[in-house]
Amino acid sequence: MPVTTTSAAVHITPVVLKTFYKHTKHKGHKVKNGDTTEEATDDLIYDEAFHIVKAFIQLGTRNKVESLQHFTNTHVPAPYWAAVPPVRIPMSSCNKAADLIIKWFDPEDLKQIVGGERWWQIRGLDGIDAEWVTEKEYLDDTKPPPGNELSDDDCDILRMDHLETVMLYVHGGAYFWGSINTHRYQIIRYARKFKGRAFAVNYRKAPQYPWPCPLQDVIAAYLYLTSPPPEALHKPVPSSKIVFAGDSAGAGLCLTMLTVLRDLGLEQPAGAVLISPWVDLTHSFPSVMHNASTDIIPPHGFIHKPSTLWPIEAVPQEGRARVIPTQTNPPPKPGHADVLRPSDERLGEQVEQRMQASQGEALIAHAGELTEKDVKTQAEMHNETNGGTIRPERPPQKQSTSESECLAFWEPKPPKVLMNDPNDRPLELRSQIQLYATNEQLTHPLVSPILQGSLGNLCPLYIIAGDGECLRDEIIYVAHKAANPKEYPTREGTLKDSPRQRENVAKFQTPTKVHLQVFDGMCHVLTVFIFTDSAKYAYRSIAEFIKHVTRYSPEHLEQNPFPELHRPPSEISDPPSPDEEDHPSLEVPSGKKSPPKDAGKRRFRPDHDNGTRSDVELYRENESKTKLEVKSGDVRFVPDGSPATEDEDRDIPGVRMIRERVDIFGHVRLMEGEEEIPALQIPPSEIGLIKEDPVRRWLSGQEKWDKKYKRNAIKAERRRRHYEKKAAVLIAHARENGLILDNERTAVINQRASLPTAMSSTSVGNVECDRRWGPFDLESEQPPGSAIAGRRDTREAVALIKKHIYHSAPATHRTVPRMSTSDAARAAFDPSDHPFKPPRQSVSEEQVHARIIPFHGLRMWQGLISYFMRKSSKKAQQGKRQALQTLRTGSDKLKNAGSSHSQPKGSSQSSSTR
Incomplete structure (x- = not known):
């Protein structure tokens, strides 16, 4: 059964009941044993929500990748109190972003590592789906001038243009699922907290659109804000008024985007909020294994039921295993990014190129599927490599045509795995392990930004992580690496392969200002659990950071980018809210009338939590604690900086890093010293290497899935x-009906005296000049195996080809052919196609719009969030009333005691006698 609302409900309901039983039993044991330790899961609401999210993600692994993408990219209407007008970022902005990426790369690296400059620019839609987000009460009341026939959405865009602060939000989802629909409720909450507007981008997702496709799209979104095209309704937004924000994979994209802007000398935003950023796709830190039980990430990682899309090899060919003991000694440096097992023609070309480039020197040292005794242990390989020159194991010889020696020359060689025992023979990956990038690309700094030569000279960063999440260690490390570029260097292998990274080490040594917070007991992306004290504080803290960095000048922020150290403290106004029970429901029930037009301007919302122990009060309390940390000298200062003298009218300047932990009630405390944090003791030489334990865990799950879904794999093939x-x-x-490509025009004209003039006039589409490339323009390209642009064997790939032939032809097409009657008739009976309109594109790119308004699972989750918020608020209100009652009772007792002590002795006796 695919991922649907029904299947999710069926799968999750037993989890809810089981969690309730276990939670009650666990709490009983704690009470019985007198255990007073406090855990995040002591709260039944969080315990239930945690297991619901974890169960849903595990349900996704038991289904096809396309099914999970379809479910999470289904359009869900926004709540009535929010203004969420959709827009489409045009191809012109996409092209500007592509030019920046091409400029960043060395031409040879672009060809060898990325696979070319064309395939990743090919897309199905005529741009990128995005949307503006704010609350209706923040809209300007001015109306557009008469005569302008604008839609309500267009009017909303104009009415929010006065909101200067913009949060560019990049959603998470492991780079291959999730959308602006899954994160809209959170984004609305952010916009309300900082009283501004957000811009959310629905970037293309892997594996159909792998790296660097998502990177191009998020850069295009930034350029769309700062340099809007003529057709855009919003005014240019200064970079000083923009803050990047993202979670998980989205936060990783934000950090990567910052490094690209920095390296090219372009203006960076005012700051960036990184929520559980995924910055190391090689999984080289210990918490990936240690925190598996306390996180929502599936136990074996993201493996899925086989489909035409994924895995690339649904059935391993020729009985080859997905992971084997290595058959070769250290392979050549990574190169082509297209296939793990090339064709015979490609093998010959590669060997010839390598032999010509190096005159055969020392290359045979790597060649051949060596015999068992010739393959070295991990320690021997490292010693030999570190010694400098790798000597040939046999004398150079002429080019061999044997497949084994050709494969040894082939780049990229499937990468080796760092073993726990250095005397073991290394494992070697023969299947792609991550959906976002090929195995050889995982160590590239634009894929795993933790391997950047330097993370200095970036805009201020606010980074948060959960102490129970799998990515905790890499988040802590990347925060310290940004704040201390010299103390946390990048491993030599990465620098050796990249001239730009070697330059960055010397060029960008100014520490980045970083506020790092690690939340006790919380899992990946703690902001999903809005109703917890930790998340409430995180939302308020993020909002104050955004307001601070967009309010003050760069000179001021250079001295103090932290709102907690601002003096006097900035004002925080958040309208009070009555009990959650008195609020309207989150969604308007289907079939009922919409709320009144002025309902969106009410001073309260279903997700308000201010009537309780408010996030403002909590933030103020933590603000005071942070200032005390600074006074005690327990935070990092810039070189030659020192704690500020006591002055209530001046900021505390010179702080470059604040390091804090946050307990389950949202209270901050000082983080332990760097020498006490295991993640910071890992040598740079081991960071960014694929290690044995994560590989074996992934392999055990993949082999289990290969066996369980063997029939599905065969069917997929x-x-x-x-x-x-x-x-x-x-x-x-299409050829028969007149398709002519740009490079074929001369040949066709020579063959035919004249071309039919009606060829374009009877077609259903046009040539689009801004669409640079199409699926027929990849002659010299090597796209990764999963990339939709280079495939012909999936429904989505066929739809992409058809769109480029008949509907949105790229500039390289000279004609748009007529569609034959037979093709149009077949399309009419295909539910995923249309005889006259473009076929539905990949669900990794295009939102799914249901024909009948359903009670979608995303609405169900929002409903649960609203319910949890009400329950959490109600519980807090009851606690507050109990506390007040206790205080009153205690006060009354003190008064009575005082009055009894003040009475004469006789009166007391007479009273008692009566």
Whole structure:
């Protein structure tokens, strides 16, 4: 059963009941044993929500990748109190972003590592889906001038243009699922907290659109804000008024985007909020293994039921295992990014290129599927490599045509795994382990930003992590690496392979200002659990950071980018809220009338929590604690900086890093010293290496899935052959009806005296000049195996080809052919196609719009959040009333005691006698 609202409900309901039983039993044991330790899961609401999210993600691994993408990219209407007008970032902004990425890369690296400069620019939509987000009460009341026939959404964009502060939000989802729909409720909450507007981007997702496709899209979103095209309704937003924000994979994209802007000398935003950033796709830190039981990440990582899309090898060919003991000694440096097992023609070309480039020197040292005794242990390989020159094991010889020696020359060689025992023979990956990038690309600094040569000279960063999440160690490390560029260097292997990274080490040594907070007991992306004290404080702290860095000048922020150290403290106004029970429901029930037009301007919302122990009060309390930390000298200062003297009218300047932990009630405390944090003791040489334990954990799950879904894998392979034939027929019919590409025009004209003039006039689409490339322009490209642009064996790939032929032809097409009657008739009976309109594109890019308004699972989750908020608020209100009652009772007792002591002795006796 695919991922649907029904399947999610069926899968999650037993989890809810089981969690309730276990929670009650656990709490009983704690009370019986007198255990007073406090855990995040002591709160039943958080315990239930944690297991609901974890169960849903595990449900996704038992289904196809496309199914999870479809479910999480389904359009869900926004709550009535929010203004959420959609926009489409045009191709012109996408092209500007592509030019920046091409400029960042060395031409040879672009070809060898990325696979070319064209394939990742190919997309199905005519731009990128995005949306503006704010609350309706923040909209300007001015109306557009008469005569302008604008839609309500367009009017909302104009009415929010006066809100200067903009949060560019990049959603998470492991780079391959999630959307602006899954994160909209959180984004609305952010916009309300900092009283501004947000801009959310629905970037293309892997594996159909792997790295660097998402990076291009988020950069395009930033350029769309700062340099809007003529058709955009918003005014240019200064970079000083923009803050990047993202969670998980989205936070990793934000950090990568910052390094690209820095390296190219472009203006960075005022700051960035990184929530549980995924910055190391090699999983080289210990918490990936140690925190598996306390996080929502699936136990074996993101493995999925086989489909035409994923895994690339649904059935391992020729009986080859996905991971094997290595058959070679250290391979050549990474190169081509397209396939793990090339064709015979590609093998010959690669060997010839390598032999010509190096005259055969020392290359045979790596060649050949060596015999068992010739393959070295890990320690021997390292010693040999570290010694400098790798000597040939046999004398150079002429080019061999044997497949084993050709494969040894082939780049990229499947990477080796760092073993726990250095005397073991290393393992070698033969299957792609991450959906976002090929194995060889995982160590690139734009894929795993923790491997950047330097993270200095960036805008101020506010970084938060959960102490129970798998990514905790890499988050702590990347925060310290940014704040202390010299103390946390990048491993030599990364610098050796990249001239730009070597330059960055010397060029960017100014410490980045960082506020790091690690929340006790919390899992990955703690802001999902809005109703917890930890999340309430996090939302308020993020909002104050955004307001601070966008309010003051760069000179001021250079001295103090931390709102906690601002003097006098900035004002925080948040309207009070009555009991959550008195609030309207989160969603308007289907079939009922919408709320009144002025309902969106009410001074309270279903997610308000201010009537209780408010986030403002909590923030103020923590603000005071942070200032005490500074006075005690327990925070990092810039070189030659020193704690400020006591002055209530001046900021505390010179602080470069604040390091804090936050307990389950939202209270901050000082983080332990760097020497006490295990993640900071890992040598740079081991960071960014694929290690044995995560590989074996992934492999155990993948092998289990290979066995469990073997029939599905075989069926997927058959479906791939079906779509390959369908694509071939589609292209052949297009050729017959007049498809001519730019590089074929001269040859065609020589063959035909004249071309039919009605060829374009009877077609259904046009050539779009801003669409640079299409699926037929990849002759010199090597896209990764999962990339939709280079495939012909999936439904989505066929839809992409059809769109580029008949509807949105790239500039390299000279004609848009007629669609044959037979093709149009077949499309009419295909639910995913249309005879006259473009076929539905990949669900990793295009939102799914349901024909009938359903009670979608995303609405269900928002409803649960609203329920949890009400329950949490109600419980807090009861606690507050009990506390007040206790105080009153105690006060009354003191008064009575005082009055009794003041009475004469006789009166007391007479009273008692009566």
